[in-house]
Amino acid sequence: MDNVLKNPGMKKSLGKSLLYTLPMFLITFMFMTGGRPDFSNPSSSLAILIAFMLVNVLYFLMHYTGKTDKYRVVLFIIFALTLSFTLIKNMVAVRNSMSFSQADILECKIPFCHLVIPMMILPAAFSKSIIFPGSILNGFANISSMVVLWSVATLVLGRGFCSWGCFYGGWDDGFSRMRKKPLVKNINEIWKWMPFAVLLMVALTAALSLVPTYCAWICPFKAVTEFEQVTSVESATKAGIFFSLFAGLVVVLPVMTKKRTQCSYLCPLGAVNSISNKITPFTIKIDKNACNECYKCVEVCPMFALSKENIKDGKVSIFCSKCGKCVDACSKNAIHYGIKGIPAGTMKNFSRNLFLFVSFLFMAIFSAGSIISTLQSLIKLIL
């Protein structure tokens, strides 16, 4: 973890923190238990209890300590790990392997993920169909539910989706925290525009070939989810690309730079989410009157969303994923969660409370299924 400076402005008393946690407590209880806790299955009950306690303790600590990113990242990493575990476990149970076969494609049994969305827009508009071998409505990770979940999340959180909702982001976020200091510091800022180039490339190639090219050829997270069965030179090349990109962009570069390099340099959905940052009501505000220009926030930003120019202008860039790392790092409480329309430096606590509730609730409920499923498997393994 980074050495973050104390940020007393957002701390709350024990009573107030408990009060702020109460709505999260009730809503997550309803979602995790369905409103009717069933104690007939001990391993399931224990898994639900642990997951429930985890999310609520983290949310409480965000209010009590005033720190956001420090506790967000715990759930975010757990989400990424448990999602991959659950997905791989299900695939091994069904197929005895992490790879999918031609039969799975022909039967449209491939789980859909949000990264396909940028590639399906043009074909959906022109051919009135989805270029993905998944299920429209039924089964695990069906296309309709994933599109609804992402659409609402990106509307509400903008690029905040990349730090509060994406079940892959926790991988490079986790690896970017492995070292205390970066080995590579000077990175040309031009690279942060790369996702827009990738977006353009995959959207056009997918429309022309009718193949979701990012998933078929580039996605590093195939390495920790599922990939095409290696049966030819082509499928072996694809597997090689997936594992190389995962090793390079998700493991090695984040460790060396302390930046989320996959999210910042490659992800085409990140580019779309950056655009929706213009729509969301939630943002990060810079109070120029309180800022002492120490640029600690610029240094810690994992998404290349802050530069010295941004601080001088008093505005964060469209690349901001609202992770809260800069907010936690600011000793003057000059950089803070805000709502568009409300001037910087005002209603800081209110804006943070509202944003935290919305974003954390999304992550808590979205991640609950995979966390509970993983815990159940671990409990069964131990008992």
Added chain:
Amino acid sequence: MKKLKIIAGLVWAFLCLVLIIILFPGLTGFSASLSKAPFMKIHPRYSGGEVEKQIISEGCTLDVREPVFKGLNSDRKNGFVQLDWRGTVPDEIRDTVDYNLDGTPDFYVLVDTKTQKTEIKPFNSKVKNVGISTPTSYGWAVRINLTK
């Protein structure tokens, strides 16, 4: 103007709060509504196309799907026809198929389900070769490549 901006920001933020609260309880309903949108169907390149005719034999049914040439907004020169054998698939599948429903056979297909070896004998110059031949959860599927 400043006040109006503050009010608009707050209203939008509270609307987002409501959206997130109703998102998960309403997910099944929202997804079902979205699935009815005209573009929410799988491209025939993946689904294999609509079933054009069924040939029922003892223990096994052959679904001949309509040929797929569909591109982004117009047909492409190359496509395929998908054949699905459902039910108890014999060790050796032999069928003569008229995919374009013109009353004359277009190709003869032979599948050895033990070795997965699949051969075709085209009777029509538009029939090219075997694209995919694989066992499936329902039996066996073959895609034969075609030209228009």
